[in-house]
Amino acid sequence: MATPSADAALQLARSRFPVLAGLSGELAARFVAECRVMKVARGTRLFDERSPCGAFPLLIEGRVKVAKLSPSGREIVLYRVDPGQSCLLTSSCLLARRDYAATGIAEAETTLVAIPRELFDALMAGDGAFRDYVHALFADRIGELMALVEEVAFRRLDQRLAAHLLAHGPQVSARHQDIAVELGSVREIVSRLLSDFEDRGLVALGRGRIDVTDRQGLEALAAGR
Numbered sequence: 001m002a003t004p005s006a007d008a009a010l011q012l013a014r015s016r017f018p019v020l021a022g023l024s025g026e027l028a029a030r031f032v033a034e035c036r037v038m039k040v041a042r043g044t045r046l047f048d049e050r051s052p053c054g055a056f057p058l059l060i061e062g063r064v065k066v067a068k069l070s071p072s073g074r075e076i077v078l079y080r081v082d083p084g085q086s087c088l089l090t091s092s093c094l095l096a097r098r099d100y101a102a103t104g105i106a107e108a109e110t111t112l113v114a115i116p117r118e119l120f121d122a123l124m125a126g127d128g129a130f131r132d133y134v135h136a137l138f139a140d141r142i143g144e145l146m147a148l149v150e151e152v153a154f155r156r157l158d159q160r161l162a163a164h165l166l167a168h169g170p171q172v173s174a175r176h177q178d179i180a181v182e183l184g185s186v187r188e189i190v191s192r193l194l195s196d197f198e199d200r201g202l203v204a205l206g207r208g209r210i211d212v213t214d215r216q217g218l219e220a221l222a223a224g225r
Contacts, residue, residue: 010035012060013113016084019133020058027119027127036114046104053093053100055114059083062110067181068102076152076184078102079144088141091134094120152184155224161193162222165203169212 010032014020023031036055040046046064047053057064064081066089081087081104093100094117115123123130151160160183165172172179180190194210197203202218204211212218 010037010113013058016060017058017086017133019129022129023123023127027123030119030122031115034116034119036116037111038114039111040106040109042106042108042110044106044110046106047090047100048103049101050099053090053098053117055116056090056094056120057081057087058113058115059085060111060113062112063107064110064112065105065107066102067105074184074186075181077182078148079141080107086137088137091137095124157183157185157189158193158196159222159224161190162197162202162218165197165210165212166215166218166222169210170215171212172210173208174210175208 013035020031038057040062046057049069059081061083063083064087066078066081066087067075068078069075079088087104089100089102089104092098124134155163161179164179164182168174176191176194177187180187183190194203194205197218198205200214200217202212202214202221204213
């Protein structure tokens with residue numbers, strides 16, 4: 001897919017974020033004049049923990065992973081931002097005037113429109129529809145994060161691993177390390193569980209792939225039966 005020009009990206013932002021179509025007068029003019037179009041390669045770190053936040057992103061193309069890293073190097077994915085979405089953590093940091101509390105990494109070649117802090121503040125103060133959009137973003141993402149907390153706190157890792165394989169199967173193309181990151185675990189534990197699954201006939205392990213061989217068995221495990 002060709003990367004859009006700056007003007008085209010701004011037009012795409014308006015089409016993918018209907019709330020922007022209602023901007024009028026000074027705010028509409030400032031959106032065109034002040035917003036920056038950013039195009040980044042896969043693997044680019046868009047922000048790091050404890051770094052300052054200066055702009056509100058609107059994702060046009062690509063995908064961004066927002067993750068929390070522990071001092072020991074363990075990682076857990078909090079959520080992902082897809083085209084037509086924005087970042088909960090960024091809006092929180094802008095509103096509270098705080099630094100980032102997690103890391104954002106582009107998982108694909110990504111294009112986004114960055115609304116600078118001053119314009120974000122003006123939109124929150126002067127446009128009710130934009131303010132409602134940001135509040136809805138909080139409501140949606142908080143629900144996802146609560147579900148993640150429940151998963152990590154109250155379900156065993158083998159149950160969560162079984163559910164992950166069911167959601168991405170019947171053939172999962174992923175490294176054990178990648179799955180560990182998704183589940184907030186470490187590669188060694190995930191590899192040990194997968195070997196146990198294979199011994200029980202639930203999966204077949206290959207190089208860079210996992211084949212689900214007993215879906216009913218995995219469903220029972222995921223349900224805690």
